[in-house]
Amino acid sequence: MDWKRARSTEQIESRKQEILDAAYKLFEENEYNNITLNAIARELQISKPSIYRYFSSREEIFLDIYGQEYECFHKELIEALTKLSIHPIPMEVSTLWVKVYRNHPHLLKLMPFLGIALERNSSEPSLRSFKATNIDLQQRLAIQLTILYPNLTMQDGFYIQYYAFLTASSLWPLSNPTDTMHQVLSGFEHLNIDYSFNHVLSQGIEAHIKDFLNKRRKDA
Template sequence: MPQKRARSQEAIEQRYQDILNTARKLFLVKSYDQISLVSLAKQLDISRPSFYTYFPSKDALFLHLLKEEGLGFAIDIQNHFRDPLSLEDFCMDLIQLVLNRPLFMKLLSVPFTNLHCSQTAEDLLQFRAEVRPFFKTLFQIFKQQFPETPDSEIWSAIRKYYLLISTIANYDFFAQIQVEEKLDFFGSDSPSSPAQFYSDMLYKLYQNYR
C-alpha cells in the first residue's frame, strides 16, 4: 500500500498530532536510545522525507515533548498551590504532582548529554525561551511558600528540586534491586514509596527555608 500524503491543512495537523501521540507512548516505555525516527515513521506509514518536515531529528521531537510536558506541569502547580502550606505538605505535593505526569518524569530522566547535538544554537536558545514559564512558575510557587528567603536562595531551591525529580523515574529500579539483592540503598528499612522517599528528601533540603 502506498504511503499516505497529507494534502490539506487539517490532514497536516492530524498527522502532526498522530506523530506526537505515538511518540508520547514510545518515550514512556522505551529508553531514548531505543527510539528511532525511522521506525516511528514506518509505524505511522509516513515517508521519511515527509516525517522530517515535522521533526527533523529525534532531539527536536524529544525537546518538544519535554517542553509540552513541562509547561503542562507548570499549569498543574499554578492551579494547585494557591496558598502556603505546611512544609511537609508542600514537599509531598511537589513530588505527587510529578508522579501524576509519568511521561514528564520519564523525559526528565534523560540526560541532555544523550542528545546527539543535532540542534543548532538558535534551536536551543528558542527552547530555553519557550520553557521559561516553567521556571518562572516554580519561582512564584517557591516564593509564595518561602517569602522571607532571598531570591538567590529560591533559585537554589528550584535547582535542587529539578535535579531531584530527574531521578524519580529510576527509583523503582533501585528499590527492586534492594529487595532482590538485600542491598542498603534506602537504609535498613524496606523501600518507602517514591512519594514518601522524595518528599522526605525535599523536606530535609528545605527545612531551613522561611
C-alpha cells in the same frame, strides 16, 4: 498516509503534532532508548526522510514531548500551591510536589535524558524555544513560592525547583530497578531504609525549602 509537503504554518504545525503523537504513543509502551525514527515513521506509515522535514533528530521530537509534559506539570503544581495558606509547613509543600510529579510519569521517564541526550542533540531554534518556555514556567513557580514564603527570593525559588528536578531525575530510574537489581537490593532489606521515590524526593524538597528559609532568617 498522504504526506505531501506542508506549505502553510498551520500545515507544518499539524505535521509536527502528528509526529509527536506517534512518538508519544510508542513511548507509552516502550522505553525511550528503544524508540527510533524508523519506528516513528512506521507508526505514521511515512518515510524516515519525511520526519527530517520537521525535526532534526529523535531527541528533538522528545524534547518537544518533554516540553509539553513539563508545561502540564508546572501548571498543575502552581494551581495546587495556590490553594495553600501562607507559610505552610515545608512537608506539606514537598508532599504535594511529589504527588504532582507522580501524576506525570512520562515526564519522569524523560527527565534523566534531558541533559545527556534531548538538549544535546536538538537544533538551536528548538533549544531556544524550549528554554524560553521553560524559564517562563520556572519563573511563575518561583513567584508562587515567594507568595507562600515571603522571606524567600526569586533566586531561592529557582534553586528549590532545580534541586527538586535533579533529585527526581536521578531518583526515578533508581527507584524503578530491573528485576535483577531488585533481587540484589532485597538482600539489604534488613537495613530498613526507605529508598522509595515518594519518600526520598519529599524529604529532599522539604530539606531544601527549610534550608533556604533558615538562610533568609539569618540574613534578616
